[in-house]
Amino acid sequence: MTSAATKSPAVVLLSGGLDSATTLAAAVAEGYRCHALTFDYGQRHRFELAAAARVAKALGAADHRVVRLDLTAAAGFGGSALTDAIEVPKAEYAQVQPAAAGIPVTYVPARNTIFLSIALGYAEKLAAFDIFLGVNAVDYSGYPDCRPAFIEAFERLANLATAAAVTGKGQFHIRAPLIHLTKGQIIQKGLALGVDYGLTHSCYDPDMKGRPCGRCDSCRIRRAGFEAAGAVDPLPYPGGT
Numbered sequence: 001m002t003s004a005a006t007k008s009p010a011v012v013l014l015s016g017g018l019d020s021a022t023t024l025a026a027a028v029a030e031g032y033r034c035h036a037l038t039f040d041y042g043q044r045h046r047f048e049l050a051a052a053a054r055v056a057k058a059l060g061a062a063d064h065r066v067v068r069l070d071l072t073a074a075a076g077f078g079g080s081a082l083t084d085a086i087e088v089p090k091a092e093y094a095q096v097q098p099a100a101a102g103i104p105v106t107y108v109p110a111r112n113t114i115f116l117s118i119a120l121g122y123a124e125k126l127a128a129f130d131i132f133l134g135v136n137a138v139d140y141s142g143y144p145d146c147r148p149a150f151i152e153a154f155e156r157l158a159n160l161a162t163a164a165a166v167t168g169k170g171q172f173h174i175r176a177p178l179i180h181l182t183k184g185q186i187i188q189k190g191l192a193l194g195v196d197y198g199l200t201h202s203c204y205d206p207d208m209k210g211r212p213c214g215r216c217d218s219c220r221i222r223r224a225g226f227e228a229a230g231a232v233d234p235l236p237y238p239g240g241t
Helices: 019-029 047-058 113-124 146-161 183-192 215-231
Strands: 008-013 033-040 063-068 131-134 173-175
Touching: 008 019, 008 113, 019 033, 019 131, 019 183, 033 047, 033 113, 047 063, 047 131, 113 131, 113 146, 146 173, 183 215
Parallel strands: 008 033, 008 131, 033 063, 131 173
Antiparallel strands: none
8 A cells, every 4th residue: 555655646626616626536545745726816606615624624734824815806806707897697507508609797707717826836836746626527517717728728838937846856747637527527537536525616607505506507417417427416406406
């Protein structure tokens, strides 16, 4: 058995959502010593921060750090329904449809580029040459920074921009193990790895107690994923469905 001291380190971006929890579980199962990294960036759905802490503990992350940023309009950034006073689009669950063409209002400008840049600096300090994130290009909302081309481009950047890479200490790998899976397949994978999805948070517009609205894009994709996986979502939804 490989001891914790001899496991290779990896940085795992952990939002507290379904995909990032599954990604952390996959990295742990591969034998990495996982350093979980969560971002408090002014998101309205701040319940995900507590979810990330729960998930990191449950899945045995070596440590869990929260990085505080301000990507809101008040700080000169923003322009997203996730960070500012912009209505989160909703529809009845029965009306769930594939994501419409175009970039949704829940897109946070350059979010994954910012997060990965910070993760890269952390990884270089740790001599961790694997960075995991839970982006998905199948059942997703149309974000440009969730595409395989973006992941490939950032990996090239990482190996051009770091002292560790250019001096031959190692090559960075941006690992996106869920990128070609459907949401149903992601859930099946996570359940097989022992993920407790009751610890996670996905909703973009929860109520004051953190309960999911059931109608935002993230909720609808999640619920459809559980149905496709033949599993029951442990989170409570309005009306008990």
